[in-house]
Amino acid sequence: MPPWRDVIAVERGSLLMSDQTVEHYERIAADYDEHWSYDPDYVWRFSRAITDALRLTRTDAIADVGCGTGLYTRRLAAEVEPERPILCVDPVPAMLERLPASRSLQPLVASAEDLATGRVALPEPGRLDAIVLKESFHHVADRRETLEGLAGLLSRHGRILLVMLPRTIHHPLFHEAHQRFGELQPEPAEIVDMVAEVGLRASVSYRTFHMAIDRERYVRMLASRYMSVLGEFSDDELRAGIEQFRHAYRNDPVLRFDDHFAFIKGWVRPG
Numbered sequence: 001m002p003p004w005r006d007v008i009a010v011e012r013g014s015l016l017m018s019d020q021t022v023e024h025y026e027r028i029a030a031d032y033d034e035h036w037s038y039d040p041d042y043v044w045r046f047s048r049a050i051t052d053a054l055r056l057t058r059t060d061a062i063a064d065v066g067c068g069t070g071l072y073t074r075r076l077a078a079e080v081e082p083e084r085p086i087l088c089v090d091p092v093p094a095m096l097e098r099l100p101a102s103r104s105l106q107p108l109v110a111s112a113e114d115l116a117t118g119r120v121a122l123p124e125p126g127r128l129d130a131i132v133l134k135e136s137f138h139h140v141a142d143r144r145e146t147l148e149g150l151a152g153l154l155s156r157h158g159r160i161l162l163v164m165l166p167r168t169i170h171h172p173l174f175h176e177a178h179q180r181f182g183e184l185q186p187e188p189a190e191i192v193d194m195v196a197e198v199g200l201r202a203s204v205s206y207r208t209f210h211m212a213i214d215r216e217r218y219v220r221m222l223a224s225r226y227m228s229v230l231g232e233f234s235d236d237e238l239r240a241g242i243e244q245f246r247h248a249y250r251n252d253p254v255l256r257f258d259d260h261f262a263f264i265k266g267w268v269r270p271g
Helices: 003-008 019-036 040-054 073-080 112-117 143-151 175-184 188-197 215-223 228-232 235-248
Strands: 062-065 086-090 105-109 128-134 154-164 200-214 254-268
Touching (some): 040 128, 040 154, 062 073, 062 112, 073 105, 188 200, 215 254
Parallel strands (some): 086 105, 128 154
Antiparallel strands (some): 154 254
16 A cells, blocks of 8 residues: 555544435445546646635645545645645545546545534645535535534634535436435525534625536436435335436436536635
8 A cells, every 4th residue: 555545544534424324425435436427627726626616726725525536636636736735634544546646645534523612633734725525515414513613723814715506406317316315415695604604704605507418428427426416216216216217308318407506705804
């Protein structure tokens, strides 16, 4: 095992993500990147949007919390060329094991709650200049406490970015999946208020990414449970949902939809 992997050894008991969610990501880790490789430009465009929103620079100490396989993190590193490696934080070792060996990426097995409470310390002394949580904050149980703890890790010019989907999405899922997603997903406006409540200046903007994907490839993605909400369904329920999907989109060999995201930013108040 190469030395850069050493930092990821952490006791499993410290991780607060639900067992069901951890098992979901452990199951899809090997194929996770493939789910998004149909449009590499999408990943680049998204990473560039994160870079612009956080105004990342080479001298920033950056952490990507809930980074998964680092699919977006490695693009951030390529664009920013940071002087220090980006800290790649995820509670699922199987996901972090997919990170490429790079001096620009430093893995750490931990959840957002682990960092926020100090159960897992930052591997380097000092504070973070930028923290990004892309589509991971909805997995956090105590969101306010965790956000407050993460804010406490920021430097005097630190900023944090939470990227999240709204409760209503345009992904071509089956009806029950849309319904369940809306039940589980927090409301972006509530998270904006929470950012302000923990003492950060808060703002929100919305970004739209246009998507096009072959229907049969998307069926395979559904079967692989590419979204965590799909892990809420049993095998039989998922098969029924896919049949419902096939019927609804039987005349659409290529699926086209808009992916809307809230970019919620908080930054340390001066003084």
